[in-house]
Amino acid sequence: MGELQKVFDYIEAHQQDYLDELFAFLRQKSISTTNEGVSECAQLLAGIMVRAGIEHVQIFPTKRHPVVYGDILVDPSLPTQLVYGHYDVQPADPLEEWDSDPFEPVIRDGKIFCRGCSDDKAQLFAYIKGVEAYRKVNGPKLPINIKYLFEGEEEIGSENLEEFIATHKELLQCDAAIYSDGHMHEMGYPILLLGHKGMVTMEMTVTGANRDTHSMRAPAIPSAMWKMVEILHSMKDETGTVKIEGFYDDVREPNQLERETAEKIPVDVEGIKRSYGIDHFVQNRTGDNYYYNIVFEPTCNIAGLFGGYMGEGSKTVLPHKVTAKMDLRLVPNQDPYDIVEKIKKHLAKHGWADGVEITTYHANFPARTPIDNPYVALAAKAVEMGFGEKPVLFPSVGGGGPHYIFDRQMHIPVIEIPLARADQNNHAPNESMGLHGFFCGIKMATALIEVLAGAKE
Ligand SMILES: [Zn+2]
Known part of the structure; x- marks a missing residue:
């Protein structure tokens, strides 16, 4: 020195x-x-x-x-x-x-x-x-x-x-x-x-009828909005676990040294909750350990959701087109291109593929x-x-x-x-x-x- x-x-x-x-x-x-x-x-x-x-x-x-x-x-x-x-x-x-x-x-x-x-x-x-x-x-x-x-x-x-x-x-x-x-x-x-983390950003658009219509026809005309809600709901459950089939298949679980290192990261749990005005963290696959999840858990995030009437007051309309902007953050050894394929398979398996279009933007590993x-x-x-x-x-x-x-x-x-x-x-x-x-x-x-x-x- x-x-x-x-x-x-x-x-x-x-x-x-x-x-x-x-x-x-x-x-x-x-x-x-x-x-x-x-x-x-x-x-x-x-x-x-x-x-x-x-x-x-x-x-x-x-x-x-x-x-x-x-x-x-x-x-x-x-x-x-x-x-x-x-x-x-x-x-x-x-x-x-x-x-x-x-x-x-x-x-x-x-x-x-x-x-x-x-x-x-x-x-x-x-x-x-x-x-x-x-x-x-x-x-x-x-x-x-x-x-x-x-x-x-x-x-x-x-x-x-x-x-x-x-x-x-x-x-x-x-x-x-x-x-x-x-x-x-x-x-x-x-x-x-x-x-x-790696990441893939994408836009998913659900199209139902060929135009918006009066909501009095909701008992008969399929709603793109409800279909989108159903799709999104099927992708992740209330504990924060991603339900896209095979999503975790390639996740390399953290080794002993990685776990121990993450455990040593100082964390002010109450301070973080206070700063975001929340009273709990997402449960996730392995619990609600803040840094463990930030470091080791892949994500499936809805960044934006829009369609139908978004103005002031009410409008009784049945929307025919809805878009979700999403980003999925990935951990070793997940592959962003493979994850998009898995999402497409997930939609096909549930019979939703028709009328759903996926556009991917960025992908990195x-x-x-x-x-x-x-x-x-x-x-x-x-x-x-x-x-x-x-x-x-x-x-x-x-x-x-x-x-x-x-x-x-x-x-x-x-x-x-x-x-x-x-x-x-x-x-x-x-x-x-x-x-x-x-x-x-x-x-x-x-x-x-x-x-x-x-x-x-
Ligand atoms: Zn920057």
């Missing part, structure tokens, strides 16, 4: 410089869904990397938004770390709900407020400044190789990332990937996230890095050095991400180290990034260089 303390001192002395440079990066819009400023932001990011001493910086075009790559290659026999992050951001609307301009960063109460500050610009920026600080203090030669892969499409589902990785495997070859995104524990602890992978312990050590406290380990989170792409294409461990606070409001008005997590993250990124150096010894 002796040498590292000098780097930490350097980081503390340069906090204002980091904020100034980060703020310029934050002011540059990069809204991937509307294509506002994305290529300009890629240019700006490439410049930040070059100024930090990162080599071979390149902007790779994809079918939509560019990937920004750079590396510092020392010796192929040394461990190679890949840092993944994204420089694109969500739209800022609704603008009237922001307390300050969404693209003019300001600091209030120890937090930066700006669209994209926590998701994900300040987080990936910490790794750039980490390596810069390390070399300013210790000289340019690193004890590891580092590669940086920053995409511009994460907020729109990483559409072209798999193809980019599949066609640049040699360039990206590495021993472990550090995934820079996400938020820390609700109670403020730093964490390591070792997995992400679940992935988990084994907890006993040696890089997990090393990353935990770096977090402890950077934050001054041990991280809580999450075998997986409830959400998804491009983790599976690295898993499927490169077969490498992926470890997410979130720097944002749980109350970051990403994707929502008043997005914020805690200064504590940001500066500890820069220190953690330098500690990572030092601890990963020992990975191949």
